[in-house]
Amino acid sequence: MTQDKTILVVGTYDTKDDELNYMCDCIQGQGGNVLSMDISVLGDPSEPTDYSKHAVAEEGGSSIQEAIDSGDENHAMQIMARGGALLALRLHREGKVDGVVVLGGTMGTDVALDICQALPLGVPKYVASTVSFSHLLPPERLAADIQMILWAGGLYGLNSVCKSSLSQAAGAVLGAARAVERPAGDKPLIGMTSFGKTILHYMVTLKPALEERGFEVAVFHATGMGGRAFESLAAEGAFACVMDFATQEVGNHLMGGLSAGADRLTNAGATATPQIVAPACYDLVDLVGWKPLPQRMAGKPTHDHNRLLKAVVLDADERREVARAHADKLSQAEGPTVFIMPKGGCNEWDRPNADLHDADGLAAFVDEIERRMPDNVNYIPLDCHINDAEFCDRVLATFDAWVAEGIVKS
CATH class of the missing domain: 3.40.50.12020 (Uncharacterised protein family UPF0261, NN domain)
Structure with missing residues (x-):
């Protein structure tokens, strides 16, 4: 041999x-x-x-x-x-x-x-x-x-x-x-964060649309280690553009959940990588499913995803804290940054009449985001849910404008 x-x-x-x-x-x-x-x-x-x-x-x-x-x-x-x-x-x-x-x-x-x-x-x-x-x-x-x-x-x-x-x-x-088949690098790479299709749908629309435009798309499962991989590549400047739509790990780190590290939501900004951000699942903290709930989470609504993973719903004050963390991290960004806020909810379980919907909590998060979002971030509110077509339409419109302007290299 x-x-x-x-x-x-x-x-x-x-x-x-x-x-x-x-x-x-x-x-x-x-x-x-x-x-x-x-x-x-x-x-x-x-x-x-x-x-x-x-x-x-x-x-x-x-x-x-x-x-x-x-x-x-x-x-x-x-x-x-x-x-x-x-x-x-x-x-x-x-x-x-x-x-x-x-x-x-x-x-x-x-x-x-x-x-x-x-x-x-x-x-x-x-x-x-x-x-x-x-x-x-x-x-x-x-x-x-x-x-x-x-x-x-x-x-x-x-x-x-x-x-x-x-x-x-x-x-x-x-x-x-x-x-091993190492990353080829023959197409510009887009890094996207998400969860499974039962809770978030946007990647189903966006991935093929971006591939048709000549880009490669890597979707990272934002449950701790996936976010770490995403951030490590962002720190290397590996992405032509970042679509960081599942930022739950920011709240996870704050609240003792499945953390991707203290640098979550910072490395694309530090490398001046153009980034479009949205707060999917900001309202949830993922915890180890087979462990008892921490004392601070006792009595809160929960969703048992499987035997490995459970999600706890944050209250309004905690959501404001998570919003402030988003704003603080994005304030450090050196490159073009857009934050899209779907005011109709940020995961499938948070639609009106869904099991984990909390209208007051959503309103508190939106209010804190709008008050705290720094000037270096282009804030775009949308009157839709993150899983609605309007969200994907706005993402693609922003992306296409960046490509046309040369901000994203094709």
């Missing part, structure tokens, strides 16, 4: 030498190439790695001696995390690695999360960890396309149980590196 892809194998080679070398052997046995990176501090591997612990620390502007002299294992590993992330990114940009797999307990996993976040979307990134899928891992530290497998039975030494996990991780990252 042709040795066509190179995988960066990362871990603490002083304590997990056998396990890491086993993964290297698995990758090479399937015809792949390997580069090894040591992120240990105190000990040394049995054989030199391609990138030593000294090279890793120096990549981050530090040294192994500084890590040792700190006398603090947390500080020491953050030195290695910084250097490891920068080195992995440089190797990828230089075309030397096609994917990464990191092995670790809590120490190695802490470093792994930084390395995976440093690499762009579409670069295969796998973590074999004793704490995979654990509540120890905060969502905001997970790369949008990170893959994890539980390193079962492998805390110390090789055995048949842990080999099952390690061989899967090795095969998975090599297979992904061979199979």
Whole structure:
């Protein structure tokens, strides 16, 4: 088999030498190439790695001696995390690695999360960890396309149980590196946020209409990780235009729901990307369906979407708080920004006579938006529901004007 892809194998080679070398052997046995990176501090591997612990620390502007002299294992590993992330990114940009797999307990996993976040979307990134899928891992530290497998039975030494996990991780990252279809970039890309068609319909109309105009459209599911992926691409300037119509994650972050991070609704503005914004589902906070409601949400109307996800309806004061957050974030935008406010409601459950409709709450949100929206934002109120044809018509009219003016590059 042709040795066509190179995988960066990362871990603490002083304590997990056998396990890491086993993964290297698995990758090479399937015809792949390997580069090894040591992120240990105190000990040394049995054989030199391609990138030593000294090279890793120096990549981050530090040294192994500084890590040792700190006398603090947390500080020491953050030195290695910084250097490891920068080195992995440089190797990828230089075309030397096609994917990464990191092995670790809590120490190695802490470093792994930084390395995976440093690499762009579409670069295969796998973590074999004793704490995979654990509540120890905060969502905001997970790369949008990170893959994890539980390193079962492998805390110390090789055995048949842990080999099952390690061989899967090795095969998975090599297979992904061979199979991945990276974003082509041959058409200008539009980033859109939404939820499923039962609650929001606009993408059904807008996606084909925009594709007919020669654009590619990527629709992101705004339930935390989807919003993180959307924001990470926006921060890279990957979008020709942003249609951020499902901004519920702004309220989620404020109210303790499924957060996409504190930077939600800011990265398109920071990169001066033209953006059309609407507040779909602003009135709801998504929570983990199988957990009890937080005390502050007790007694509020809820909708159980499935066993994983439930939505809680915000009251008028909370909606005003969410409106202020929208306005504050958009006030930082450096590029053309339009905010469309469908005054008839912002999700299918909020239509008149629907289960979660709250006319007073909607009026409170609209009032706060109109009072707080900054001057750099073109505010467009519409007397319709977000799922009505008028909304899509206005979006396309704004978009077409921007294309005609050269604001959006076609």
